[in-house]
Amino acid sequence: MDLFTFIKPKNELEQGDDTTVNKPYVPDEMWVKCPDCGTLLLTTDIEENFHVCSKCNHHFRVGSRKRIDMVCDKDTFKELDADFVSKNIIDFPGYDEKLESSKRRSGEKDSVVCGTCKIDGIETVIISMTADFMMGSMGTVTGDKITRAFEYATENGLPVIAFTVSGGARMQEGILSLMQMAKTSGAVKLHSDAGLLYITVLTDPTSGGVTASFAMEGDIILAEPGALIAFAGPRVIEQTIRQKLPKDFQTAEFLQEKGFVDKVIDRRYLKETLSKLLKIHNYTEVQ
Amino acid sequence: MSAYDNVLAARSTKKLTSLDYINALFGDSFIELHGDRNFADDKAVVGGVGMLNDIPVTVIGLEKGRNTKERMERNFGAAHPEGYRKALRLMKQAEKFHRPILCFVDTSGAFCGIGAEERGQGHAIATNLMEMMALKTPILSVFIGEGGSGGAIALAVADEVWMMENAVYSVISPEGCASILWKDSSKAAEAAECLKMTAKDLFNLGVIERILREPTAGDQKMFESMKLLICRTFEKNLAVSGEELARLRYNRFRKIGQQ
Numbered sequence: 001m002d003l004f005t006f007i008k009p010k011n012e013l014e015q016g017d018d019t020t021v022n023k024p025y026v027p028d029e030m031w032v033k034c035p036d037c038g039t040l041l042l043t044t045d046i047e048e049n050f051h052v053c054s055k056c057n058h059h060f061r062v063g064s065r066k067r068i069d070m071v072c073d074k075d076t077f078k079e080l081d082a083d084f085v086s087k088n089i090i091d092f093p094g095y096d097e098k099l100e101s102s103k104r105r106s107g108e109k110d111s112v113v114c115g116t117c118k119i120d121g122i123e124t125v126i127i128s129m130t131a132d133f134m135m136g137s138m139g140t141v142t143g144d145k146i147t148r149a150f151e152y153a154t155e156n157g158l159p160v161i162a163f164t165v166s167g168g169a170r171m172q173e174g175i176l177s178l179m180q181m182a183k184t185s186g187a188v189k190l191h192s193d194a195g196l197l198y199i200t201v202l203t204d205p206t207s208g209g210v211t212a213s214f215a216m217e218g219d220i221i222l223a224e225p226g227a228l229i230a231f232a233g234p235r236v237i238e239q240t241i242r243q244k245l246p247k248d249f250q251t252a253e254f255l256q257e258k259g260f261v262d263k264v265i266d267r268r269y270l271k272e273t274l275s276k277l278l279k280i281h282n283y284t285e286v287q
Numbered sequence: 288m289s290a291y292d293n294v295l296a297a298r299s300t301k302k303l304t305s306l307d308y309i310n311a312l313f314g315d316s317f318i319e320l321h322g323d324r325n326f327a328d329d330k331a332v333v334g335g336v337g338m339l340n341d342i343p344v345t346v347i348g349l350e351k352g353r354n355t356k357e358r359m360e361r362n363f364g365a366a367h368p369e370g371y372r373k374a375l376r377l378m379k380q381a382e383k384f385h386r387p388i389l390c391f392v393d394t395s396g397a398f399c400g401i402g403a404e405e406r407g408q409g410h411a412i413a414t415n416l417m418e419m420m421a422l423k424t425p426i427l428s429v430f431i432g433e434g435g436s437g438g439a440i441a442l443a444v445a446d447e448v449w450m451m452e453n454a455v456y457s458v459i460s461p462e463g464c465a466s467i468l469w470k471d472s473s474k475a476a477e478a479a480e481c482l483k484m485t486a487k488d489l490f491n492l493g494v495i496e497r498i499l500r501e502p503t504a505g506d507q508k509m510f511e512s513m514k515l516l517i518c519r520t521f522e523k524n525l526a527v528s529g530e531e532l533a534r535l536r537y538n539r540f541r542k543i544g545q546q
């Protein structure tokens with residue numbers, strides 16, 4: 001794989017929410033071509049295999065609800081703050097239209113879904129972002145929902161598991177979106193000081209203001225294979241330093257190598273790993 | 288003055304830098320302390336201790352440099368992870384001795400490069416945000432020029448944030464915003480308007496507490512009144528318990544964008 005093909009599928013970092021590569025598979029198509037190995041896969045097979053390519057292990061992107069289904073016990077998810085809707089608070093041109101199209105495309109009101117659920121009977125707060133809504137960018141509603149999810153967990157003595165996917169802060173909300181980095185970090189800190197467990201699972205791509213806040217603040221940081229994890233995206237860096245980036249730069253595996261990810265984990269073993277970690281931290285099954 | 292003129296003024300190399308302010312406010316009492324105790328001493332961040340009138344203070348600033356040679360050495364105020372980690376080390380030290388912390392912000396952003404990513408730029412900023420929120424000592428951040436995104440807020444989780452009248456603070460540079468949204472970086476002036484990044488905009492949005500008149504080099508009278516203002520704020524906050532300060536600081540950010 002040459003450098004260009006490595007960078008190419010992953011350079012839509014800065015809120016370019018019209019990304020067409022590595023998009024979540026579309027259920028009404030029968031076949032999907034794996035963007036890594038080119039194998040044609042039956043959508044039903046992918047579904048059964050946690051949206052992972054059976055040939056090369058490529059992890060397809062999944063939406064926030066699908067993600068919750070993959071790790072939660074059946075019918076245990078209860079959503080928090082489901083009615084929060086983003087508004088064009090600083091009157092940014094084109095933002096209203098963008099919100100509308102994102103709502104239509106994703107079926108969500110914002111880029112994050114929060115709630116409580118059980119994992120092997122253990123109650124936990126779950127935070128699940130989606131790339132379908134403005135590339136998972138963090139606006140005030142996103143930040144507020146995440147903050148409130150942590151506050152709920154702190155009040156109720158629950159652990160938090162967060163699945164991140166984000167192009168960063170949402171520039172259409174200006175400085176107010178930047179402030180959400182501090183706000184969510186403050187909520188993580190209070191949760192942490194209460195002695196409660198926070199696990200983050202970084203998925204493709206996690207970058208910018210989300211990487212520089214709650215994504216990197218977990219007690220345990222897991223990441224999906226091949227996921228791009230960055231502060232500044234590869235395109236921005238190449239433009240800044242005007243040199244080519246090393247192979248596999250900013251992948252989950254690279255970050256584990258550099259000491260910023262605890263474990264790269266295959267999605268098919270994710271639920272059992274989360275369950276083990278919860279048990280090791282003395283969380284027990286509730287009826 | 289248009290928002291973009293304001294951006295250009297904030298970037299002007301004629302502008303006073305953090306070291307100018309530190310020297311004018313702290314005089315001979317300032318002692319610089321170097322390094323993050325882990326990797327290196329990042330010269331884009333200056334930090335140390337000194338006396339502000341009769342108050343011992345920890346002061347930290349993003350430093351762009353005052354001439355070409357200095358600007359190269361200081362990487363134009365674009366810090367690496369070790370810079371943010373040095374800042375946090377000094378802040379923790381300040382907390383230990385219950386010294387107030389004064390931060391000067393002036394950066395186009397955290398550095399974007401291979402080393403910065405390899406050493407965890409995102410992790411360094413995230414850690415500062417989380418730890419600063421809980422510091423049990425007073426913190427005041429003053430924006431003196433450019434306040435570029437994550438690299439700026441990493442020194443601005445404070446009890447109060449003040450801005451010089453010509454400083455800016457934004458989630459993204461207007462050029463970056465224009466090129467991503469409209470694929471045309473020449474529309475930066477339009478983007479600057481839309482982003483609401485001037486001191487006045489931020490004051491109206493409830494993100495900062497105070498706008499300061501900008502001192503000119505050598506105008507010691509203006510620095511004296513600035514010093515008085517800072518001292519009064521620190522005295523007020525030193526009378527509050529550390530736990531209460533941290534609680535108020537969280538609430539300060541908690542209400543921004545609250546649904």
Ligand SMILES: [Zn+2]
Nearest residue numbers: 034037053056
């Ligand atoms: Zn494949």
